[in-house]
Amino acid sequence: MSRTLQPRLPATLRGTTFDHGQRRRMVAELLLAEIFQGALQAGQHLVIKDLSERFQVSSTPIREALVQLEGVGIIDFVPNSGAVVRQVKTSDVKEVCQVRRALECEATRRACGRIALAELHELAAAFRRIKSAKRRSRSFVDKARELDSRLHDLIADSCGNRFLAKEIGRLKLLFRAFRDASWERRLADNDCYRFTEEADEHLAVVEALIAGSVKQASRAMSCHIRAGVKYWSRGLPT
Amino acid sequence: MSRTLQPRLPATLRGTTFDHGQRRRMVAELLLAEIFQGALQAGQHLVIKDLSERFQVSSTPIREALVQLEGVGIIDFVPNSGAVVRQVKTSDVKEVCQVRRALECEATRRACGRIALAELHELAAAFRRIKSAKRRSRSFVDKARELDSRLHDLIADSCGNRFLAKEIGRLKLLFRAFRDASWERRLADNDCYRFTEEADEHLAVVEALIAGSVKQASRAMSCHIRAGVKYWSRGLPT
DNA sequence: CAGGTTAGGATTGTGCATAATGCAGAGGTA
């Protein structure tokens, strides 16, 4: 059986069918997205039965997703009492991003000189297209988002350290939730300046990688992540 | 119902009765203990049915415990295939240590100037005692081990970033497994040179922290972790 | 009004049904 759940929410997931063996991951991602979008507010009690009805899956995947999110630190799990959403403050985003910066800069350093030039040039061209694009439609956002993921994934996969790549992958769950939530907000505000800014930062990383400059590449990545923090944390409680 | 599980294993848990709502936690702790005792070797497949029979618990708490341990990073959970204990080869030690270095250096930078001087001086004195000690008895090893943990924990807890501290804590489980294993081997080999070497490195970190030099402290920490790699990876499968 | 009691809802745990995976061996092809 394969079943569709949730008509709304993150664009990357919308309209997808979720099959056997992927329920837990999907529920976790949907919950994360809801939390960062503010649909699930801090302190709110997460009732398993409600969630299972809403997502059209049974309670087991829900509970496993909750256990997983507890490990991420975004919800608290009180024995025999259930799960409550923890407050996500700007300081949390900052903290997560510090860790992200440490890991992704290390990965960037190591990936330098290990990625095929053809691929890098292709990415650079794509970012330039994004920069010069005028329309800020839904598909534009999706495209930008996909490129963002592609660059970061490429670096992680090319760093020659599978463990590091795996750790970045673990955190990706959080990053993506931050990113998607803030991009939704930004789009609603018609605040599109950040898109070209972000494309600039990405381009700087790619060009440094093409040039083969370790120091420059890691510095560009560091700037990129630093710049992201203030946008991601906008609209969150202090 | 309350039921006793597992006659053997960790002293703190032996003979305890495990009640409703505590199964997952207990299973997770028992599994962790078994992994570090070497009863469960790296790469080994963890079969849910076997575990549920062995622990006299049904499959749900087992699976939740596995999800939890996956979050800790000590096992891999492949969808539709199950859980395996993470393989640790020499290359992995190197990889894990790269990640560790990135995180702990960041923590050291941030902890600089945030730790009470009194505590630092006390630690420095302890490391000097270790350096000058002649006897390499079991209690000596325990003492050195405890000091090692104390320094690293102190830095993580003082870095002002709870998320970073949590990530380091996660990796600590892995580090500790490396460290204990390699120290056992070293003790057996009567190769005690590393102990004073390590005390030197620790001392350098502490003194840099006392001096309040961010750069010097993080560099000392970097050297310390780098130096550890070749000792930790000795005697592991390639 | 205090203290015990009970009913309702929620979590937790169990056993079973189902789906996915991997392996072994048959059969085909070069």
Add this chain to the structure above:
DNA sequence: TACCTCTGCATTATGCACAATCCTAACCTG
């Protein structure tokens, strides 16, 4: 013969409905 593909079976993970347990809070009762 060596190699690849495919099929069927055994094993295992996954998901679900039900039962047991726990927590809360309203409700008696003296």
